[in-house]
Amino acid sequence: MKASTLPDIELARINMVEQQIRPWDVSDPAVLDALIKVRRELFVPPAYRAMAFADMEIPLEVQSTDTHQCMLSPMLEAMFTQRLQLKPDDCVLEIGTGSGYQAALLGSLAREVTSIEIDPRLVAFATQNLQQSQVSNVRVETGDGSNGWGTTEYDAILVTGSLPAIPDSLKYQLRVGGRMILVTGQAPAMTVWRVTRTNAASFDIVGLFETVIKPLIGPTVSHFKF
Numbered sequence: 001m002k003a004s005t006l007p008d009i010e011l012a013r014i015n016m017v018e019q020q021i022r023p024w025d026v027s028d029p030a031v032l033d034a035l036i037k038v039r040r041e042l043f044v045p046p047a048y049r050a051m052a053f054a055d056m057e058i059p060l061e062v063q064s065t066d067t068h069q070c071m072l073s074p075m076l077e078a079m080f081t082q083r084l085q086l087k088p089d090d091c092v093l094e095i096g097t098g099s100g101y102q103a104a105l106l107g108s109l110a111r112e113v114t115s116i117e118i119d120p121r122l123v124a125f126a127t128q129n130l131q132q133s134q135v136s137n138v139r140v141e142t143g144d145g146s147n148g149w150g151t152t153e154y155d156a157i158l159v160t161g162s163l164p165a166i167p168d169s170l171k172y173q174l175r176v177g178g179r180m181i182l183v184t185g186q187a188p189a190m191t192v193w194r195v196t197r198t199n200a201a202s203f204d205i206v207g208l209f210e211t212v213i214k215p216l217i218g219p220t221v222s223h224f225k226f
Contacts, residue, residue, distance in 0.1 A: 009041060016040075016053040016074050026078045030086075034108040035078060043101035043129045044071065057214075060098055062125045069122065071099050072160065072213060078105075080181050083194055083208060084156045086110045091152075093173065095145040096160035096216055100126030100138070106158065107138040114138075114152075116145030118218045144218045148173050156180070161216030162190055171195055171203055187212045 017035050026032065041052035048058045057070040072080075080102070086092065090110040094103050097117035103126070107113045115138060117123045123142045130138050143149070146159075148169035155175055159182035166184060174180055174197040183190050190212050196204040 012053040013040070016055075020055045020073075020075050021078045024075050024079060026075075026082050028082045030109055031078060031082045031105075034081070034105050035074070038101065038104045038108055039133060040074070040101055042133050043099040043104070043126075045099075045125075060122060060125070062121050065121070067119050067122055068214075069096075069098055069119065069161075069217060070214060071101060076211060076213070077102050079192075079209075080158055080160075081105050081109070083181050083192075084158060084179055086156055090155035093145070093149060093152075093154040093157045094160065095149070095158070095170075097122060097126045097140050098160060100129040100135075100140065102158070102160060103138045103140070104130060104133055104135045106156075107135050110137075110156070112137045112139070114149065114154075115140045116143055116149050118142070118144050146170075146216050146218065154178060157182075159183070159216060160213075162186075162213050163216055166193065166195060166205070171197065174203075176200065181208075183211060183213055 041049055044052045044058055045061050051058055055073055057073055060067045060069045086109040092106050092110045092113045094115040097103055097115040103113050103115040120142055123140055127140050147167050153173055153175040155178050157180040162183040176197050178197050180195040183192050185191055192208045192211055194206050194208055198204050
């Protein structure tokens with residue numbers, strides 16, 4: 001089908017990938033395919049649906065109230081996903097579910113995703129969105145995951161809000177070889193980090209790029225110095 005004959009919403013989705021995301025060196029074919037297949041507009045609050053593919057954060061206003069949280073820009077969602085280097089058998093922990101869209105992207109590339117959200121309104125919103133999108137391998141749970149969640153080790157961890165520093169507790173929830181993407185610092189200077197667990201007691205920590213995102217809601221963080 002030629003671009004000129006595509007429905008407007010599908011053309012907007014393709015333009016999002018080609019004009020916003022590819023120019024930022026997101027080139028993994030599996031990630032690009034997920035961005036086309038996962039219907040972002042189904043995860044956006046109705047009042048903002050016309051902006052589903054815009055290069056901007058989208059406020060998460062649900063149940064007629066402002067949760068003070070937002071969907072990240074499509075570019076950041078894609079960058080985070082690519083930097084996790086997910087494999088089909090990976091088990092993923094996401095801290096900060098929001099609308100559920102990022103979790104759906106992760107779920108399209110991994111075996112299963114456990115996503116933790118502190119706001120019960122967003123838990124309900126994300127769960128509904130995931131069900132509507134027929135995503136069956138993402139489980140949303142209510143709680144504060146800023147210092148980890150349970151005792152399971154994961155192949156990949158993504159934190160979708162900024163933290164003051166890298167929590168030891170989250171590092172040690174990585175399996176050996178596991179990767180974590182998170183953002184630390186304060187506006188206007190925040191750093192995106194990739195933490196890789198190299199053995200039982202060692203981690204490789206690399207700064208990837210600078211950005212600014214909202215703080216994770218409700219963190220009680222134990223600081224990691226490096």
